[in-house]
Amino acid sequence: MTGNEALDMFCYQCSQTARGTGCTLKGVCGKTPTVHRLQDNLLFAIKGIAAYMHMAREMGVSDDEVDAFMTKAYYATLTNVNFDAASFVALAEEAGMMNVRTMRLLKDTHVKNFGQPEPTPVPTGTRKGPGILVTGHNLRAMHELLKQTEGTGVNVYTHSEMLPAHGYPELKRYDHLAGNIGKAWFDQRQTFSDFTGPILVTTNCIVPPGDAYKDRVYVMDPVNVEDGKRVENYDFSEMIKHAQELPELPEAEGKVTLTTGFSAPVILSLAPRIRELVETGRIRHFFLVGGCDSPFMTGKYFREFVQKLPEDTVVLTLACGKYRINDLDLGDIEGIPRVIDLGQCNDAIDAIDVAVALAEMFGVGVNDLPLTLVVSWMEQKAAAILWSLLALGVKGIYLGPVAPAWVNDDILGVMVDRYDIRLVGDVEEDIRVMLGDVTAEEPGNEVMGSSGA
Numbered sequence: 001m002t003g004n005e006a007l008d009m010f011c012y013q014c015s016q017t018a019r020g021t022g023c024t025l026k027g028v029c030g031k032t033p034t035v036h037r038l039q040d041n042l043l044f045a046i047k048g049i050a051a052y053m054h055m056a057r058e059m060g061v062s063d064d065e066v067d068a069f070m071t072k073a074y075y076a077t078l079t080n081v082n083f084d085a086a087s088f089v090a091l092a093e094e095a096g097m098m099n100v101r102t103m104r105l106l107k108d109t110h111v112k113n114f115g116q117p118e119p120t121p122v123p124t125g126t127r128k129g130p131g132i133l134v135t136g137h138n139l140r141a142m143h144e145l146l147k148q149t150e151g152t153g154v155n156v157y158t159h160s161e162m163l164p165a166h167g168y169p170e171l172k173r174y175d176h177l178a179g180n181i182g183k184a185w186f187d188q189r190q191t192f193s194d195f196t197g198p199i200l201v202t203t204n205c206i207v208p209p210g211d212a213y214k215d216r217v218y219v220m221d222p223v224n225v226e227d228g229k230r231v232e233n234y235d236f237s238e239m240i241k242h243a244q245e246l247p248e249l250p251e252a253e254g255k256v257t258l259t260t261g262f263s264a265p266v267i268l269s270l271a272p273r274i275r276e277l278v279e280t281g282r283i284r285h286f287f288l289v290g291g292c293d294s295p296f297m298t299g300k301y302f303r304e305f306v307q308k309l310p311e312d313t314v315v316l317t318l319a320c321g322k323y324r325i326n327d328l329d330l331g332d333i334e335g336i337p338r339v340i341d342l343g344q345c346n347d348a349i350d351a352i353d354v355a356v357a358l359a360e361m362f363g364v365g366v367n368d369l370p371l372t373l374v375v376s377w378m379e380q381k382a383a384a385i386l387w388s389l390l391a392l393g394v395k396g397i398y399l400g401p402v403a404p405a406w407v408n409d410d411i412l413g414v415m416v417d418r419y420d421i422r423l424v425g426d427v428e429e430d431i432r433v434m435l436g437d438v439t440a441e442e443p444g445n446e447v448m449g450s451s452g453a
């Protein structure tokens with residue numbers, strides 16, 4: 001039913017492994033496929049936390065409690081330690097809460113160092129002159145690069161995950177932070193081929209560089225590719241010199257102007273207005289549509305979904321998935337924009353803060369708000385965020401574009417029964433269910449795993 005039946009499990013981490021190649025039906029040690037898959041689930045969430053915590057450490061902060069949890073959780077997946085499926089679900093929830101803690105640590109240090117993000121228009125063209133394109137999440141790298149390029153004539157552009165940089169006062173004050181180029185991470189081959197200057201990749205995602213631009217790719221910190229030029233100790237002098245030697249970028253107007261920088265405090269400053277618009281029926285429903293993006297056609301669901309929403313709805317968005325929709329001009333509802341970009345995936349903490357604050361304002365639980373989460377996932381940071389939402393008690397999340405491959409029918413049962421997770425299906429039917437125009441039990445509106453997606 002989930003399409004995951006081909007291989008029950010695969011583990012080759014100890015010498016007992018079946019046939020010396022891998023346990024695929026059941027562990028020789030006694031580990032069941034479900035426990036093995038839940039161990040993988042935990043490891044994926046830990047990888048996500050590790051990415052955010054590493055970014056926090058680059059900013060000079062850390063958290064002993066999260067570090068201790070990571071050690072405990074890794075240890076739980078070692079051979080002959082834990083054979084209890086329920087405890088791995090509990091550990092996944094604990095990982096979710098540790099990820100909340102980590103995202104907050106990271107956000108707080110970003111705000112402390114670069115100021116509270118504020119709504120900022122972002123051009124998408126290029127200015128005549130040399131330029132450097134920066135992708136990834138490392139705002140410290142962006143800050144250092146802006147300082148080191150100041151007065152050199154080299155403009156700095158953001159790509160993909162770096163778009164939120166434009167909203168931070170301490171970064172946007174640099175006039176040569178010139179705009180945003182390209183869309184989500186998987187457009188790199190085309191966007192980086194077209195961009196004539198050096199490209200700095202600060203964190204994931206990187207796609208193995210194509211011949212057209214691989215000599216212009218600079219990597220740093222955890223990122224590496226074969227023969228990649230490395231930036232060490234935030235010294236960008238070689239890359240800046242390279243930018244001055246390469247062909248200039250043309251003066252070219254972008255097709256759209258994006259807006260980013262809607263932090264939780266910005267939205268909550270509008271809370272009384274939002275309350276009035278909701279209570280008078282002018283805002284009917286909020287959606288959080290965001291998360292990852294991937295090159296698969298299934299991702300088109302999210303753009304179509306937003307395009308088909310009624311005009312009395314507001315969409316909060318964040319992370320790479322926003323590039324499916326952030327060029328749409330959906331207008332506003334009496335001053336409240338209908339598409340609100342909260343930032344990158346690590347800024348999911350702002351979405352959580354907004355939801356909790358709105359629930360408090362309306363005197364209801366988060367699950368009773370007129371709010372539906374429609375979330376796309378691709379890599380393991382998204383697994384950490386999903387468990388954060390589940391650990392916080394958020395129910396009825398729509399997940400797409402595909403079910404996680406490590407989910408078997410046992411795990412699926414828990415995801416549906418305990419968390420009411422649903423898999424995205426048909427756009428129009430999903431919208432009708434979310435808005436309460438039809439119930440999920442009616443044909444066409446399936447819980448996770450039963451839609452065949």
Ligand code: SF4
Pocket residue numbers: 011012013014015016017018022023026027028029030031078079080
């Ligand atoms: S830990 Fe268990 S499942 Fe994994 S290889 Fe060893 S015996 Fe097989």
Ligand code: SF4
Pocket residue numbers: 161204205291292293319320321344345346377378379380381382
């Ligand atoms: S976790 Fe998702 S949203 Fe975050 S960088 Fe990776 S692909 Fe983008």
